[in-house]
Amino acid sequence: MNTLDRLDIDRIAFIGRTYDEYRKIFDLSKSDLGSGHILDCPAGAASFAAEAHERGFQVTACDTLYDLPVKELASKGESDIKHIYEKVAEASHLYMWNYYKDRDDLISFRKRALNSFLADFPMGLRQGRYVKASLPNLPFPDGKFKLVISSHFLFLYGDRLDLDFHKACLRELVRVSSDEARIYPLQGLDAKPYLNMGAILSFLKHEGIRAKIVEAPFEFQRGSNKMMKLQKE
């Protein structure tokens, strides 16, 4: 098998993480979870919204694919998990195998997340907890959410989403937050830091958005133990 210096996936994957993974990735405290409405954007097939709802927390999830029928989301989710399973083998050295024991363990998390998401989606859609939305334009008023979290989209797919798109998305995520937006990870599929971070930080400053890069208590892709916290000044 080839060894590659990047996770060579050919699409923005419709996959997702679990509540436990999100808690670590975003360093979510009980007070972060319980003190206001949270937006997960883009949420993909993450089960964070479903599991947080079961625990009584208020979470809205949005994604550009949430207008698809649940059957299509299921088949896309399954095929994207299979694609990741194959591709991770070629880039295994870019990852630290401790939270996940091995590739099968990693995939069992992704399947669990997908299944919980799919079980909750039809009811959650009717209740308005899942919303079809395409960045960089979100259908929410300014400051609707206390906390906005965004993982495994911006910076990670920096090889196919351009700098202007990143800027517009970050401004939009901050617009709909009343307190803070958190973004993770800050590096690409090659496990290297996002190349245009200097331009992003200058842009945020110019927009009156305070950006802090802080440690996240999670590292799977090597070096990915940092997140960005954004607040209006």
Ligand SMILES: C[S@@+](CC[C@H](N)C(=O)[O-])C[C@H]1O[C@@H](n2cnc3c(N)ncnc32)[C@H](O)[C@@H]1O
């Ligand atoms: C890798 S998933 C991230 C899922 C989740 N945040 C996590 O970390 O498990 C990326 C998601 O971005 C969604 N997406 C792609 N382009 C988008 C856009 N312009 N606006 C909103 N969602 C988008 C895809 O449909 C996919 O579900």
